[in-house]
Amino acid sequence: MKEMNVTIKDIAKIAGVSYSTVSKALNNSPLVKPATKKRIIEIAEEMGYEPNFAAQRLVSKQTQIIGLIWPTIERVVLSTLVTNISKEISKTPYSMILSVDPIPASLDTFRRFQVDGVILFEENIEKKMEQTNIPLLVYGVSNKEQSNYPIIDANHGQAMDEAVCYLAELGHHHIAYLGDFSEIDSMQMQKYKGFKKAMDKYNLKVKDEFLINTKGLDWYDGYTAVSNLLDTDERPTAIVGGSYDISGGIIRGIKERKLRIPDDISVISYDNIPQMANMETPLTSIGVPVDELAKEIVRSIIEYVENKELYPSVKKMNPVLSIRKSCGPVNELFK
């Protein structure tokens, strides 16, 4: 019943050569005569040959598998990133394995699997990792300039700088930031601090009421925050949203109050994913484009796997300002 798979030995038999010749032919080795090579390849194709993965791995001592640890599966931005990473990896000889278990369990699985490398999504690493000898690349937060595993992170400071700069150039002075300021999430803290620093740099005053802690990163958090904000007498002419989802809520809240974007109020969002172009108002945004992020992550982990070292060990990706339709020059009426 068990469908016997065709092996190089089978091919060898019907081609009338030794199986090592078949191996070389299929690997396009110069050691075999072009004519026989061609013949063997044809036979292999005809027989529907697929090389045995396990056997290849056994001899090559490599699994060609990259593990991805993604403990917080339920966030759109990360979903998109995973999609992109997966696509990127499938362009290489490597494959991706996903684990959504907690970090220690995931690492354990991957150790059993003997994956060649691991990508870890973790926005907030505190506890020490048990030392593994598997190349491990973290996408997330870079508190320190140096760490014992390489980190890829967005340059949040520069992102906020560019966002504020862009708004300032459009004439905005009253800019609000709606994001999560929770102490424990240092990625969010960096955005928050980055915003204040940028405002300072461009000599813009930032009112306390324009700094709103959404206490979360979801649609509803943005919606609630913007509702409170807009119901006060003085409102900003521009808003920076701390995440894709938050900004979705912000837009909705604004529209509900019959305000126009960007005529009455400009919105710029953190994050940079393609979906932003498809929103009710295409969202101008600042952030590292996911596709670039994915490319860099994959490039890095593979380099790390293959060369066992990686410089720089902390890489801050540059943000890109994607101008779509949610920002405009400040409306003079509101000045």
Add this chain to the structure above:
Amino acid sequence: MKEMNVTIKDIAKIAGVSYSTVSKALNNSPLVKPATKKRIIEIAEEMGYEPNFAAQRLVSKQTQIIGLIWPTIERVVLSTLVTNISKEISKTPYSMILSVDPIPASLDTFRRFQVDGVILFEENIEKKMEQTNIPLLVYGVSNKEQSNYPIIDANHGQAMDEAVCYLAELGHHHIAYLGDFSEIDSMQMQKYKGFKKAMDKYNLKVKDEFLINTKGLDWYDGYTAVSNLLDTDERPTAIVGGSYDISGGIIRGIKERKLRIPDDISVISYDNIPQMANMETPLTSIGVPVDELAKEIVRSIIEYVENKELYPSVKKMNPVLSIRKSCGPVNELFK
């Protein structure tokens, strides 16, 4: 530099036995004396032995890998299902590989990988699959009663029946359904038809205005739909939401109009995931619980893999009514 991994031969050497004995000891074979077995296991542990995956696969002719094809990554319900499937698989000797590529490319990858089985998320299969000899299980839609690959699906008809029945028992007569009626998505069609059939069965009239096509499954789609609905003079006493996300929007729209849930209006949502308990109003819902769904999917694919056959080939999972806080008896005032 290449960190040499410890093998059973290394263990054998320092334990002073043959490596075949080590193999048996580590596999807890009854063929080796308990004392030596214990000693060998201790040594193995101390040396940090990890069996070589490729070698094991090579001899066992199985990869112990299940492939999961998930082309539409950006939906919360499916994210949760993936998480659950992954958890479930990690309880078995199998592991999961994820592919978010289009179906043909994914299948190709998995064939190369020689995975033991494939789970396919596809809500709408039209085109014929190229025949593979890899066991393939589809989670999605069952147009026909019979197909050439096994299907796991929710019993949408029964789900709607139970939802309507529950609402009817609470005294509701004016019930609305807000969902996606797109012709091409037959899973949505089944929900829609199921609702109408159920209303009929319980002798409830369903007004045309109470049947709203959200034209999408997202938060905003539900929000828009319920807004339109509630701004008419006559409103329903209960609403059935077509998906988790839609229902989120429905709740928000209701609250915005200062209506109370469930005092003024009851809401029951399709889908059944744990997050529903954490919403602003914990959502009463009907649907196959994700954890059960995941269990069944994993159980089935493994059975299929190991026995090469599976009955019944189309399995409709029974929905469960999870009573939380969004439904109550009809308010007499509105009768």
Add this chain to the structure above:
DNA sequence: ACAAAAACTGAAAACGTTGTTAATATGTGA
């Protein structure tokens, strides 16, 4: 105490590849 049975251990084949080395065929220059 001795044969037979039972318990245990070791040797070796097998899984399907890759890569190295040895063998053979083919071609070259004198």
Add this chain to the structure above:
DNA sequence: TCACATATTAACAACGTTTTCAGTTTTTGT
């Protein structure tokens, strides 16, 4: 035509396991 270089192919070890079967030791019953 012969020695020798070169192109081509074959043989075989190795990768790290599992499993079968043949040995060896220990236990058991008489």
